[in-house]
Each structure stands twice: as structure tokens, then as C-alpha cells.
Amino acid sequence: MWNDLQQFKADFFKALAHPLRxxxxxxxxxxxxxxxxxxxxxxxxxxxxxxxxxVLRNKNIVVGVKNGKNVMYTLRDPAITELLGVxxxxxxxxxxxxxxxxEELDNEEKKG
Numbered sequence: 188m189w190n191d192l193q194q195f196k197a198d199f200f201k202a203l204a205h206p207l208r209x210x211x212x213x214x215x216x217x218x219x220x221x222x223x224x225x226x227x228x229x230x231x232x233x234x235x236x237x238x239x240x241x242v243l244r245n246k247n248i249v250v251g252v253k254n255g256k257n258v259m260y261t262l263r264d265p266a267i268t269e270l271l272g273v274x275x276x277x278x279x280x281x282x283x284x285x286x287x288x289x290e291e292l293d294n295e296e297k298k299g
Contacts, residue, residue, distance in 0.1 A: 202246035207231065208239045209271070215249060216268040221257040 189197075203209060207229070214220060214228050226236050240260060243249040248267065251258040262268065 198246065199248070202242060202248055205239060205242070207235060208243055211236065211239055211243065212248070212262065212267060213271060215260055215262050216271060219259050219261045221254075221259055223257070225260065 203212070210229055211225060214225055220228070222233065222236060222240065225240070226233055229236065240249065240251070244251055247263055249260050250263045251260050253259075
């Protein structure tokens with residue numbers, strides 16, 4: 188039925204399917220950060236960030252390495268940064284398409 192690659196992709200995208208997790212990945216795309224640094228950057232409370240980091244860690248999307256009292260997080264695979272960029276490009280394309288449609292509707296209203 189499904190092969191291992193399709194199952195991996197489904198699980199991977201499921202792990203990304205939360206706005207805070209995406210935002211955490213965007214922050215980590217800038218470089219290694221502690222939980223406190225991630226929280227400060229996002230202006231989000233610690234329990235929410237920790238919970239989402241746990242999901243990302245369990246799916247091997249981020250890696251946490253203990254450094255003294257802190258755990259420093261990084262992206263496990265730098266290709267995730269590319270994936271986030273592609274998602275941004277797709278979003279932009281959707282905006283452009285929507286804007287074009289609205290422009291066409293506006294022009295039709297002005298004619299009619």
C-alpha cells in the first residue's frame with residue numbers, strides 16, 4: 188500500500204503541522220538557540236515552546252544538546268531551511284494568484 192518514503196513524508200509533514208513549530212524552525216534556521224532564546228524571540232511562554240520542541244525532537248527534526256544548564260537546539264538537517272523557503276515561495280505564489288483574481292473581479296465590476 189504505502190511505501191516507507193510516503194509514510195516518512197506524511198509523518199514529517201504532520202510534525203510540521205503547527206504554526207508555533209514552524210515559527211520555532213524559522214528561528215532555528217538562523218542558528219543554534221536555547222529554549223530561553225527561542226521564547227524571547229517568539230514572545231511565547233516556556234511551556235508552549237517546550238511542548239512543541241518536544242514534538243520536533245521526537246520526530247528528529249531538531250536536535251537538543253546539553254550545554255551546562257542549557258539545552259541548545261539546532262535543525263537536524265539544514266535542508267529544512269530550504270523547505271521553509273519553498274513554503275514561503277508557494278505562499279507568495281498563492282497571494283499573487285489571489286491578488287490577480289481580485290484585480291480581474293475589480294476590472295469586471297468597473298466595466299459592468
